[in-house]
Amino acid sequence: xxxxxxxxxxxxxxxxxxxxxxxxxxxxxxxxxxxxxxxxxxxxxxxxxxxxxxxxxxxxxxxxxxxxxxxxxxxxxxxxxxxxxxxxxxxxxxxxxxxxxxxxxxxxxxxxxxxxxxxxxxxxxxxxxxxxxxxxxxxxxxxxxxxxxxxxxxxxxxxxxxxxxxxxxxxxxxxxxxxxxxxxxxxxxxxxxxxxxxxxxxxxxxxxxxxxxxxxxxxxxxxxxxxxxxxxxxxxxxxxxxxxxxxxxxxxxxxxxxxxxxxxxxxxxxxxxxxxxxxxxxxxxxxxxxxxxxxxxxxxxxx
Numbered sequence: 348x349x350x351x352x353x354x355x356x357x358x359x360x361x362x363x364x365x366x367x368x369x370x371x372x373x374x375x376x377x378x379x380x381x382x383x384x385x386x387x388x389x390x391x392x393x394x395x396x397x398x399x400x401x402x403x404x405x406x407x408x409x410x411x412x413x414x415x416x417x418x419x420x421x422x423x424x425x426x427x428x429x430x431x432x433x434x435x436x437x438x439x440x441x442x443x444x445x446x447x448x449x450x451x452x453x454x455x456x457x458x459x460x461x462x463x464x465x466x467x468x469x470x471x472x473x474x475x476x477x478x479x480x481x482x483x484x485x486x487x488x489x490x491x492x493x494x495x496x497x498x499x500x501x502x503x504x505x506x507x508x509x510x511x512x513x514x515x516x517x518x519x520x521x522x523x524x525x526x527x528x529x530x531x532x533x534x535x536x537x538x539x540x541x542x543x544x545x546x547x548x549x550x551x552x553x554x555x556x557x558x559x560x561x562x563x564x565x566x567x568x569x570x571x572x573x574x575x576x577x578x579x580x581x582x583x584x585x586x587x588x589x590x591x592x593x594x595x596x597x598x599x600x601x602x603x604x605x606x607x608x609x610x611x612x613x614x615x616x617x618x619x620x621x622x623x624x625x626x627x628x629x630x631x632x633x634x635x636x637x638x639x640x641x642x643x644x645x646x647x648x649x650x
Contacts, residue, residue, distance in 0.1 A: 349374065349386060359394070360403055367407040372414060380415030387411055427570070427578045429585070432457065434564050442560075443515065445523040448540040448548045449556040451515070455539075456572055458512040460579035460597050462486070463550055463572050465502070468494065470537040471520055479513045480505050483598065487538075489549065502598035580605070584612050 353374045357366075375383045391408040398406050427435065436457055442450040452466055461469070464486035473482045482505050488495040497503050508516070516539075526543060527534055534541050540548045554571050561570055568574075576597070583593050590613070594605035606613060 350390065359397060362403075362407045364407050364409070364411070368411055371411055375414040375416070378415055379417070380413060383413055383415040387413060425570075425574050425577045426581050427566070427568075427574065429582060431564065431566055432578050432582065435560060435566075438560055438564060440515065443519060445519060445526040446543045448542050449553045451519050452540045452548055452553055453557055453560075453572070453575065454512060454515060455508075456575040457579060458509060459506055460576045462498065462502075462576065462598075463553075464488070464495070465497070465598075466540060466572075467538075467547060469539045471539055472537060474508075474516060474539070476513060476517055479508050479510070481508055487547070489547065497598065499598070499600045501595075501600050504595065504598050506596050577608075580609060581612055584609060584616065 354370050357370070371383065371387060374386055378386070387408060391406065391411075394403065394406050394408055397403045436454060439450050439453045443454070444450065455461065455469075456463075456466060459481060461481075461483065465483050467489060468485045468487035469481070469483075473484065474480075475482070483497065484503050486495045486497055487493075520539075523534075523541070526532075530543065532543060538547060542548060545552075550572070557570065557572060557575075561568060580593055580597055583596070584590065590605060590609075591602055594602045597605065599605045599608075
């Protein structure tokens with residue numbers, strides 16, 4: 348449809364790089380960059396087939412410059428406030444079942460701040476129930492259906508899980524094992540988030556489930572599973588957890604990444620810290636000088 352609209356008279360055999368770039372730039376004027384990338388990939392896949400079949404000599408989409416409008420997404424859509432987050436976790440917990448892994452994935456995402464690829468790559472061997480620790484050492488590439496490394500070296504980490512989440516995971520493991528045994532389902536890789544019918548959870552399935560639960564709570568947001576990662580970090584920062592520890596927990600490559608991502612929260616916390624600092628020294632100097640008196644009146648020389 349878009350090809351007909353933006354490239355109505357194009358003849359493939361006559362399409363060269365400059366001409367294709369002009370068409371792409373025209374499309375980019377009215378679409379965000381991510382959409383332009385998809386549009387380009389769709390055309391490129393078709394033209395690659397044409398090259399292989401000898402219909403055209405070369406691929407005019409090669410080295411195309413991708414432009415596009417800036418996606419506008421309200422900051423608040425990336426986060427849930429504390430009360431909404433608690434309501435979501437409570438609602439989702441009621442739906443935990445070994446038949447459908449999305450609810451358990453949402454719980455773990457909220458409790459750990461793990462990335463989707465890290466959650467997919469999580470196996471039961473990675474969870475130490477006694478020490479209540481999750482070992483994040485790999486990811487799973489859903490499209491290629493194979494193991495993949497973590498996003499960066501810092502993403503290889505061990506993080507703690509709370510008592511409640513540990514109990515939920517233990518029961519989920521037990522129920523899942525029993526269910527899979529009854530239906531003779533083989534979970535070869537020992538994945539945690541594995542469905543009875545379709546195997547590993549897809550990003551579309553978990554996003555659809557998450558939106559459904561948010562709608563039940565009356566929360567209308569363009570919210571994804573990654574938003575739970577942002578929410579997790581935000582709650583920790585607001586509750587006074589050191590930013591260095593939050594950064595390590597998230598597996599960021601540097602603390603600068605954490606600071607730039609959560610700059611608006613850090614600024615709010617700085618304002619609170621100013622009040623706290625003043626309160627500390629107000630307490631230190633409490634009743635030292637009567638209100639309204641000067642240093643001279645108290646016969647104290649300034650430094």
